[in-house]
Amino acid sequence: MIQVIKCQSKPCINGYPAAKLECPTCHKLGIAGSFFCGQECFKAGCNRPRKRWHYVIHDIATMPLPSFNEGEEGTFNPWPNFSYSGTLRPVYPLSEKRAVPKHINKPDYAKDGVPKSEMMELGSAPRILNKKQQERMRTVCKACMGREILDLAATYVKVGVTTDEIDEVVHNAIIERNAYPSPMNYREFPKSICTSINEVICHGIPDKRKLRDGDILNIDVSVYYDGYHADLNATYPVGTIDEESKMLVRTTRQCLDEAIKVCKPGALFRDIGKAIEPVAHANGCSVVHTFVGHGVNDLFHANPNIPHYAKNRAVGTMRPGMAFTIEPMINLGAYGSEKLWPDGWTTATVDGRRSAQFEETLLITETGVEVLTTGAPLEL
């Protein structure tokens, strides 16, 4: 039984970042200002009419660590009563917020979490970058920035390593290059990368769970440097993975490669999904509809929207100077009705079966397409 009483405690003594939590009474998610403290209690901001309530959920605060806790001593699952679709669980507390030195140029959301310039350009046409701007995109995407950092992160994908440790490595590598980790505080995302394990489709939060033999892990790295963003990700095996997972990862990479072949001046954005879906279906997989590729430039997420499924209604034609991502998320099982964890970010498949993803940042040139974040071919 969940016993709910009014919370008497002060703001989190550990300074943990804000987390969106579900109110046990009204089942609404808590909003800004809600937080939890791993040592003492849970708090959830509950938006009831006229009054906001804060609660301590006592049986959660006092219950022993759940048996499925997967981390070290002192770690815990913050939502033991949530109906997870698969076997993965969050392992909290999250590490403390990482610092970004003052001298580093930051995007407009770095302080308050609100991407104001993005919101102002919601309905506008995709940007056409001039030669100077294209050069800046190349710089942030290529060798010493986005691609090199993702490749560095990949070397840490090993049994027993936590995603929080990979987040730390990436964060440090980014600030060493005088760049900013784009996800940090974007709409209040608490960490510097997204790490999505097994049934998590995207937007997983690095935490204290140790990687296990047989996991698949997607690492999504985004970097902001000299006013421009790079955005790329890849899915990696942890130790030895089963044949089905190998097939999923290979299929997903193939989906992205086929989609890239479509890209050139005059091609239609809606045809990208048409190239992806048959590859997924031929391998018995499904394509996630909920999340799309996007324009990327001085804005982290901009027009156009790029669905990865066939028969979509995306508008627009590719023109030289446009930069955007393609980032198909492919599932072993069903798509749709994704399960959003109470952290407000982590999105898992509806049936708990695995999902993989690959992402590159592309630039349309006069003659075709340049994969700005290009790396070594997949070996699996």
Ligand SMILES: [Zn+2]
């Ligand atoms: Zn990304």
Ligand SMILES: [Zn+2]
């Ligand atoms: Zn992206």
